[in-house]
Amino acid sequence: MNASTITLHVPQRSKIAGRMDFFQMASGVLLILFLWAHMLLVSSVILSPSLMNGIAWFFEATYMAQIGGPAIFVLMVVHFILAARKMPFKQDEWKTFRVHARMLQHKDTTMWLVQVISAILILVLGAVHMFVVLTDLPITAAKSAARIQSGWLYLYLVLLPMAELHVGVGFYRIGVKYGFVGRSKRKWFQKTENVMMIGFITIGLLTLVRFMLLNIQG
Amino acid sequence: MNRMLTLNIFRYNPLDPDSTPRMQTFTVQEYDSMTLFIALTQIRDEKDPTLKVDFCCRAGICGSCAMVINGRPGLACHTQTKDLPAEITLHPLPFFQLLGDLSVDTGSWFRKTGLQIEAWCHSDDKAFDPTAEEMRMDNDLANEIFELDRCIECGCCMAACGTARMRTDFLGAVSIMRVARFYLDPRDKRSEDDYYEVIGNDQGVFGCMGLLACEDVCPKGIPLQDQLGIMRRMMAMHSVKGVLPRPLIETIKKKGCCHAHAQS
Numbered sequence: 001m002n003a004s005t006i007t008l009h010v011p012q013r014s015k016i017a018g019r020m021d022f023f024q025m026a027s028g029v030l031l032i033l034f035l036w037a038h039m040l041l042v043s044s045v046i047l048s049p050s051l052m053n054g055i056a057w058f059f060e061a062t063y064m065a066q067i068g069g070p071a072i073f074v075l076m077v078v079h080f081i082l083a084a085r086k087m088p089f090k091q092d093e094w095k096t097f098r099v100h101a102r103m104l105q106h107k108d109t110t111m112w113l114v115q116v117i118s119a120i121l122i123l124v125l126g127a128v129h130m131f132v133v134l135t136d137l138p139i140t141a142a143k144s145a146a147r148i149q150s151g152w153l154y155l156y157l158v159l160l161p162m163a164e165l166h167v168g169v170g171f172y173r174i175g176v177k178y179g180f181v182g183r184s185k186r187k188w189f190q191k192t193e194n195v196m197m198i199g200f201i202t203i204g205l206l207t208l209v210r211f212m213l214l215n216i217q218g
Numbered sequence: 219m220n221r222m223l224t225l226n227i228f229r230y231n232p233l234d235p236d237s238t239p240r241m242q243t244f245t246v247q248e249y250d251s252m253t254l255f256i257a258l259t260q261i262r263d264e265k266d267p268t269l270k271v272d273f274c275c276r277a278g279i280c281g282s283c284a285m286v287i288n289g290r291p292g293l294a295c296h297t298q299t300k301d302l303p304a305e306i307t308l309h310p311l312p313f314f315q316l317l318g319d320l321s322v323d324t325g326s327w328f329r330k331t332g333l334q335i336e337a338w339c340h341s342d343d344k345a346f347d348p349t350a351e352e353m354r355m356d357n358d359l360a361n362e363i364f365e366l367d368r369c370i371e372c373g374c375c376m377a378a379c380g381t382a383r384m385r386t387d388f389l390g391a392v393s394i395m396r397v398a399r400f401y402l403d404p405r406d407k408r409s410e411d412d413y414y415e416v417i418g419n420d421q422g423v424f425g426c427m428g429l430l431a432c433e434d435v436c437p438k439g440i441p442l443q444d445q446l447g448i449m450r451r452m453m454a455m456h457s458v459k460g461v462l463p464r465p466l467i468e469t470i471k472k473k474g475c476c477h478a479h480a481q482s
Contacts (some may be wrong), residue, residue, distance in 0.1 A: 013415060018457025021424040021450070085420070086381075086427055093384045100312070100383045108430040109380050175474075177428035178454070179447020182475030184404045 024082035025174055027075055034072055034166050039164075039200050042144075043207045049141035049214060056139035069134045073127065080123050087116050111169050118166040125159040145214035153208060160204040166199035219346045220248045223257060223299060227269065232317045241307075242266075248299050254306070255283055255295035258320075270319035278437060281372030284311055285320045291374035293337065293437045311377040313386070324373040333394050335416050339406045344396035353405055362478060366399040366445065368438050375442060381425055388425045391442040398445040401452075402477055410456045413449075418457065423450040427456035444475045 014022050045052040060066040085172060088094040132147070146157065172193045175181035181189045223246045230239040246257045246266055258271050274280040276295045281292040286303060286309040289441045299306070316324040375391045382388045397417050402408040417423050426446050433443040451474070 013411070015414070015457035016420070017419045017424050018414070018454045019461065022454045022458050025454075061332065067226070086425075090382055094382050099382055100380050104378060104431060105289055106378070106429075106431045107355060108370075108434075112427055127288070137381065175430045176443060177447060178424060178451050178474065179444055179453075179476075180474035182444050182447075183433070183441050202439055 020082055020085070024079065025178060027079040027082065028170050028174055031075060032171050034075075035167050036188055036200065037165060038201055039207075043203045045141050045144070046203075046206055046210045049145075051154075052141045052144075060138050065134070065137065069130060076123070080119060083119065087119075088197060094157070110125065110174075115166055115169050118162040119159065121162045122166055124162070125155055128155065129159060141186075141211075141214060142216050146216045148208060148211040149216065153212065156204075156208055160208070161201055164197050164200045164204065168193050168200075169170050182199040220250070221304045222246075223248050224259065224305045226305070227320065227477075228309045228354050229269075229319050230316070231270075232316050234320070252299045254287065254297040254299060254302070254308075255297055257299060257306075258283075258308075265450070270317065270321040272321045279370060279377055281324070281370035284372040284374050284377070284437075285309065286311060286377065291435045292375040293374070294450060295436050311373050313376045313379075313382055317415055322373070324371065327373070327376075329372050331389060332396070333434075335389065335393050335397050337393075337396050337400070339400065339403060340408045340412075341405055342407050348469060355404065358478070359402065359404070363399055363402050366395055366402070366440070369395065369440055370438060372437060374435045374437060378431035378435040380429050380431065381427050385421075385425065387421045391426070391446055393417075393422055394426070394449050395440065395442055395445040398449050398477075401449065410452070414453055414456050417449065418453045423453050426450065448475060448477060 041055050042052065044055055056065070059068070088097050097113065101113055132152075136143065172181075172190055175189055176186065225244045226241045227244065229237075229238070229242045230295060231237040244261045246260055248257075255273060255276055258269070259273075262269050262271065271285075271294070272282040274282045276283075278293055279294040284291060285294055286292075286396050287294070287297055288307055291311055308320060310316055310320045311322045311324070315322050317323055324351065350412070357421075369392060371392065373392075379388070379390055382390050396415055397413060400408070401413060412480050418426075423446065428443070428446075430443055431440065436442055451471060459467065475482055
């Protein structure tokens with residue numbers, strides 16, 4: 001028996017803090033890669049609905065949608081729980097940070113608040129989106145278009161910018177927090193990330209427009 | 219054309235039960251190359267000698283005159299009034315204990331934290347021999363360590379840190395950079411395990427949220443976030459030894475900014 005299992009007076013050497021931080025970062029990276037790939041694959045409908053259908057068929061034939069979909073949901077929840085350790089859930093923490101951000105008028109400090117709010121919205125709206133899509137397989141362009149045209153557009157108009165914003169800011173922050181991006185490259189990295197963020201939001205909006213205009217009768 | 223400056227200054231004496239926090243306005247005639255420190259000295263000399271402001275060196279070396287200048291932590295002696303608007307609002311640094319008006323006690327916090335991170339060379343408790351020749355060190359390495367030793371402990375980074383404001387037990391960029399300084403020093407015999415025990419937790423490197431304000435306000439321009447990043451990466455990789463394959467750990471350790479003259 002280890003002494004620290006019977007008393008808290010003996011500090012225990014534990015690597016759990018580092019591991020949780022690493023897996024928060026790693027799950028974030030995986031979700032970023034997933035979201036970018038997801039956006040590009042769904043936007044194939046802009047080129048041709050049958051191309052999107054073909055891609056969707058491939059992912060279902062290989063069971064990647066059936067297994068990968070729920071796995072991504074689990075990854076999202078795990079990432080949320082790990083990252084939520086830093087969130088200002090206590091009222092005084094929230095107030096302190098708000099007052100601080102207002103005082104400092106500092107972009108990266110304010111963007112963290114945006115990340116906190118977007119995280120909660122993504123968790124809720126993303127879960128709804130995943131449930132609706134994964135319980136109505138197979139995915140087809142016609143079914144997606146019917147959903148968008150029947151009022152779900154508003155959900156995506158919130159989810160799309162929130163997800164891209166969260167991913168963009170998170171991507172930049174991982175680079176900074178882990179020192180992958182040093183001081184000399186930080187400005188360039190932020191600019192690149194902003195361009196990518198605007199690019200993905202534009203692709204997403206074009207995809208939504210395409211779904212709105214798609215003829216679902218024939 | 220020199221302006222008439224309006225300074226709105228926070229006034230409060232926490233030791234006086236009759237004192238209530240308030241803002242007091244003073245006007246000062248600006249002149250060429252005037253610093254905020256000079257403006258404050260003028261107010262103390264000519265208008266209100268009870269105004270509490272810390273200062274010592276007047277040259278950005280002692281770090282005493284740090285305060286919040288129009289929302290941003292900075293040194294009064296390092297700030298020229300020509301770089302500010304005509305209306306200037308001054309607050310004491312948050313995070314530290316208020317002594318009165320613009321004066322805060324940074325020293326107690328730095329001493330407590332210095333002890334917590336054991337900010338000294340751990341040389342296997344060998345007895346110091348004053349007659350022995352000093353250990354030789356590569357010049358480039360000495361310069362790299364010196365770069366991190368330039369910190370004047372003004373406390374601006376802590377006051378600008380959103381994490382430290384929310385969680386007062388956070389060690390902050392200054393302490394982690396101090397640990398990085400010893401991590402680089404070949405005279406310090408601490409192992410990665412020892413360093414992990416000191417900063418490998420949410421009060422240390424893993425608490426940082428990458429808000430970057432510490433580095434953006436540092437009056438000495440020290441690359442704080444780079445040091446936080448390096449130490450976080452080293453500590454995180456240390457924690458996943460045995461979980462991830464060794465080549466991957468070594469690759470991640472060398473990605474991005476690194477200590478150029480690290481021993482290991």
